[in-house]
Amino acid sequence: MPIVQFVPFSSSVHPSFWHELTKLKIDVLKLDSSRVPITASYTAGKTVLDRETGNEIGLGCHLTLGEDAFKVDASRPAKHATKISGTLINFNTIEEFKSSDKAALFNDLADKFWSSVSAAATSSSSTTSPPPQLNTFLLLTFADLKKYKYYYWFAFPAFMASPPWEIADPGWGLAEDAFGREGLEGVREQLGGLEGQDGGAEGSFLVRRGKEGYEVGRLGEWAEFFADVPEEDRVVAFLDPSSTLNPGWPLRNLLSHLSSLQPGKPLALNILSWRDTELPTGNKRWASRYGRISLPGATAELEGKRPTAVGWERNAAGKLGGRMADLAPMMDPTRLADQAVDLNLKLMRWRILPSLDLEKVSSTRCLLLGAGTLGCYVARTLMGWGVRNITLVDSGKVSFSNPVRQPLFDFEDCLDGGKPKAACAAEHLKKIFPGINARGIEMAIPMPGHPIPPSEVEKVKSTVKELEELYDTHDAVFLLMDSRESRWLPTVLGTAKNKYVMNAALGFDTYLVMRHGPRQGTAPPADAPEQPTHARLGCYYCNDIVAPSDSLTDRTLDQMCTVTRPGLAPIAASTAVELLVSMIQHPLGYTLIFAPPSSGKDDEEGHSVLGAVPHQLRGFLARFNSMTIIGAAYDRCTGCSDLVVKAYEKDGFSMIQRACDETGFLEELTGLKELYKESEAAMEAVDWDEDDAEGDF
Amino acid sequence: MPEIPDDPAMFSDPQLSGTRITVEEHIVYSPTFQVPAFYFTASDSSGAPLPLPQVIRSTLFHLPLPLSTLSIHQHTVDLPGTSSDLPDPDPDPAPLPLLTQGEHPTTGRACWYIHPCETSAAVKELLDHRAAPIIEGWEVEWLRVWFVILGRVIYLRSS
Numbered sequence: 001m002p003i004v005q006f007v008p009f010s011s012s013v014h015p016s017f018w019h020e021l022t023k024l025k026i027d028v029l030k031l032d033s034s035r036v037p038i039t040a041s042y043t044a045g046k047t048v049l050d051r052e053t054g055n056e057i058g059l060g061c062h063l064t065l066g067e068d069a070f071k072v073d074a075s076r077p078a079k080h081a082t083k084i085s086g087t088l089i090n091f092n093t094i095e096e097f098k099s100s101d102k103a104a105l106f107n108d109l110a111d112k113f114w115s116s117v118s119a120a121a122t123s124s125s126s127t128t129s130p131p132p133q134l135n136t137f138l139l140l141t142f143a144d145l146k147k148y149k150y151y152y153w154f155a156f157p158a159f160m161a162s163p164p165w166e167i168a169d170p171g172w173g174l175a176e177d178a179f180g181r182e183g184l185e186g187v188r189e190q191l192g193g194l195e196g197q198d199g200g201a202e203g204s205f206l207v208r209r210g211k212e213g214y215e216v217g218r219l220g221e222w223a224e225f226f227a228d229v230p231e232e233d234r235v236v237a238f239l240d241p242s243s244t245l246n247p248g249w250p251l252r253n254l255l256s257h258l259s260s261l262q263p264g265k266p267l268a269l270n271i272l273s274w275r276d277t278e279l280p281t282g283n284k285r286w287a288s289r290y291g292r293i294s295l296p297g298a299t300a301e302l303e304g305k306r307p308t309a310v311g312w313e314r315n316a317a318g319k320l321g322g323r324m325a326d327l328a329p330m331m332d333p334t335r336l337a338d339q340a341v342d343l344n345l346k347l348m349r350w351r352i353l354p355s356l357d358l359e360k361v362s363s364t365r366c367l368l369l370g371a372g373t374l375g376c377y378v379a380r381t382l383m384g385w386g387v388r389n390i391t392l393v394d395s396g397k398v399s400f401s402n403p404v405r406q407p408l409f410d411f412e413d414c415l416d417g418g419k420p421k422a423a424c425a426a427e428h429l430k431k432i433f434p435g436i437n438a439r440g441i442e443m444a445i446p447m448p449g450h451p452i453p454p455s456e457v458e459k460v461k462s463t464v465k466e467l468e469e470l471y472d473t474h475d476a477v478f479l480l481m482d483s484r485e486s487r488w489l490p491t492v493l494g495t496a497k498n499k500y501v502m503n504a505a506l507g508f509d510t511y512l513v514m515r516h517g518p519r520q521g522t523a524p525p526a527d528a529p530e531q532p533t534h535a536r537l538g539c540y541y542c543n544d545i546v547a548p549s550d551s552l553t554d555r556t557l558d559q560m561c562t563v564t565r566p567g568l569a570p571i572a573a574s575t576a577v578e579l580l581v582s583m584i585q586h587p588l589g590y591t592l593i594f595a596p597p598s599s600g601k602d603d604e605e606g607h608s609v610l611g612a613v614p615h616q617l618r619g620f621l622a623r624f625n626s627m628t629i630i631g632a633a634y635d636r637c638t639g640c641s642d643l644v645v646k647a648y649e650k651d652g653f654s655m656i657q658r659a660c661d662e663t664g665f666l667e668e669l670t671g672l673k674e675l676y677k678e679s680e681a682a683m684e685a686v687d688w689d690e691d692d693a694e695g696d697f
Numbered sequence: 698m699p700e701i702p703d704d705p706a707m708f709s710d711p712q713l714s715g716t717r718i719t720v721e722e723h724i725v726y727s728p729t730f731q732v733p734a735f736y737f738t739a740s741d742s743s744g745a746p747l748p749l750p751q752v753i754r755s756t757l758f759h760l761p762l763p764l765s766t767l768s769i770h771q772h773t774v775d776l777p778g779t780s781s782d783l784p785d786p787d788p789d790p791a792p793l794p795l796l797t798q799g800e801h802p803t804t805g806r807a808c809w810y811i812h813p814c815e816t817s818a819a820v821k822e823l824l825d826h827r828a829a830p831i832i833e834g835w836e837v838e839w840l841r842v843w844f845v846i847l848g849r850v851i852y853l854r855s856s
Contacts, residue, residue: 016806017744062742
């Protein structure tokens with residue numbers, strides 16, 4: 001006859017169990033790795049209809065661990081569920097978890113458990129004796145609380161019958177065929193009255209045929225219940241968590257228990273695998289199964305030794321090993337912050353602008369030259385857009401006047417001479433949003449009109465190299481310094497390397513925000529729409545006829561400190577960011593040289609999905625308005641003309657050095673010098689008519 | 698590694714037909730939008746939360762559109778709704794557009810939920826199609842319609 005095969009338990013852990021374990025470890029256990037009693041539960045095996053194939057699929061044979069696992073006494077199991085008690089051992093390190101003597105732990109539990117399973121109390125006066133615990137489990141865990149990963153391994157000890165149980169033909173049949181539907185209805189009804197001590201379903205029970213149908217009784221009342229029932233009519237039943245042909249794991253220990261009562265005797269039992277805690281719906285048959293099994297020969301006398309126990313759970317790969325639950329996505333606060341910020345942006349996209357490309361914005365790597373008022377507000381607005389890579393550059397230290405106007409600094413940052421601004425700002429960004437990749441670099445950018453002392457040349461040379469590398473590793477550069485000439489080198493680099501260059505400058509109550517045009521001769525992206533031919537848009541210096549020079553020496557105090565109305569910086573900074581984002585949304589990107597004045601219509605040419613992409617904005621706080629301006633590139637510009645850019649590319653640092661050291665170098669290079677001479681000559685040549693003082697006005 | 702004795706009585710099923718996921722469903726009142734909202738968690742047998750693409754492809758959802766037409770992102774998905782970037786927009790779309798992850802208002806745990814901002818409008822639209830307006834017991838009727846709308850994307854039957 002074929003051997004009876006039992007479907008082992010497979011563990012099903014609810015996330016809240018891990019949350020409770022975490023709490024327990026932090027509050028109670030700490031480093032204690034002694035045994036903790038816990039409970040788990042199982043219900044009748046279920047099948048579901050696969051909507052696609054129409055087949056009934058078994059839902060497995062599960063033992064479930066939920067958030068009430070640690071409430072050993074208090075919790076009531078769910079209706080129709082049976083609770084079993086188990087033991088948890090939580091290790092403090094992964095090494096301890098891995099190297100723990102699993103065999104010893106298992107055997108230790110099995111030894112203790114055997115006395116519970118085999119110490120049978122089926123005397124006739126046993127209406128009040130507690131039913132023996134016939135199932136238990138062992139759970140080894142290690143909780144990595146930093147990474148929110150839980151390593152675990154279950155064991156469900158079951159005693160092996162030797163020789164094993166066999167099943168008579170025709171094997172496991174449907175209980176409906178053996179008892180009839182009415183018979184099963186009767187069993188179900190009576191079971192309702194036979195609640196377990198804790199209010200849950202009874203794990204095992206007895207069934208006999210009575211005068212008016214089948215009757216159920218408690219396992220502990222065996223002798224009494226079966227007193228007048230011939231052996232072949234006695235039915236032993238158990239709540240079966242298996243959902244397929246074979247019975248589930250709990251039956252094994254029930255059988256061990258029963259055979260331990262009569263050691264050495266061959267046994268034959270009728271088994272009802274009870275799975276109908278809920279009435280079958282429609283035309284479905286009753287799920288319970290029925291079969292007759294037997295122990296063929298005498299089990300060997302054990303002489304006080306317990307039978308071999310098996311029951312380690314295999315991992316997902318089917319091997320003997322632990323499992324791991326990765327709860328980081330739902331518990332790691334940094335990830336939760338990340339998701340929340342993303343959601344906010346997605347909502348904007350979904351509710352208002354489905355065609356907004358948020359990825360393009362958040363993946364733009366931004367370099368902020370200047371970590372002062374403009375720098376701080378630009379950085380925060382960029383973070384609001386989900387930008388994940390921000391690098392700040394500044395040569396200064398936080399001073400006492402800074403924190404009120406520069407929102408990335410605190411009072412503490414001013415003490416002891418003041419923290420370096422760029423690094424301090426970057427740290428603060430990380431405090432606001434841990435998912436940001438922020439870096440701060442202390443750097444002084446060389447400027448025309450400020451000759452480089454010979455002792456500094458090497459240092460400045462490496463500064464320039466570092467700046468070039470920063471340009472190479474970023475996509476957009478914000479020029480947010482507080483002087484004219486400091487923007488020169490960044491302009492040249494930005495043009496040479498064709499980056500998005502955003503310029504913002506403040507007056508007392510006026511501001512300028514602009515985007516630099518592309519390098520001369522740059523082709524637009526291949527898939528971009530055509531744009532009307534326009535002159536290339538210019539840069540910050542294109543309207544100048546003088547090269548930037550020293551504007552910082554000999555300024556009065558208020559000129560040096562760039563005093564501005566406090567509300568101006570946030571307006572200018574956020575405008576600069578919004579202009580960049582709008583430009584990024586446009587398929588032409590920074591090659592967009594068409595910038596019609598905005599009329600507010602969404603689908604105008606030269607507009608992105610966000611609206612206009614003006615070239616320059618000049619704002620006037622005194623009038624609370626702003627105007628958009630277009631400035632064409634000047635082919636003799638000291639900042640972005642081809643003459644200058646090519647000279648930089650050819651001569652590198654030495655060209656920069658000359659620009660800083662020599663007055664007139666840039667004018668000479670761009671031909672501005674020639675221009676002066678020509679215009680001087682033209683002025684001379686005009687024959688001013690001295691007599692025509694009145695003229696026609 | 699513990700020594701495992703040979704156990705012919707253990708049934709080992711080599712084929713695992715599908716993955717078992719545990720779903721916990723909640724209906725929570727959203728004070729901001731003043732409507733019920735549908736929250737749920739989905740985890741596998743180890744307790745680890747399921748990533749969104751697996752959640753969407755699970756039997757929990759039965760979407761009127763093929764999955765390929767949905768934009769599934771890392772933390773959000775645009776369910777069939779009024780989005781005009783669908784190739785063939787449903788003329789009568791189920792207005793439950795944004796499935797996303799957030800905090801359960803009571804337990805504080807991370808949960809998936811259907812964003813309730815369009816719920817009121819959607820229910821109202823269906824209620825307005827009725828012949829006679831209901832005055833008494835309208836809350837129950839409202840909830841019924843809410844379930845109908847929810848049922849268009851979430852599989853709500855018990856078996």
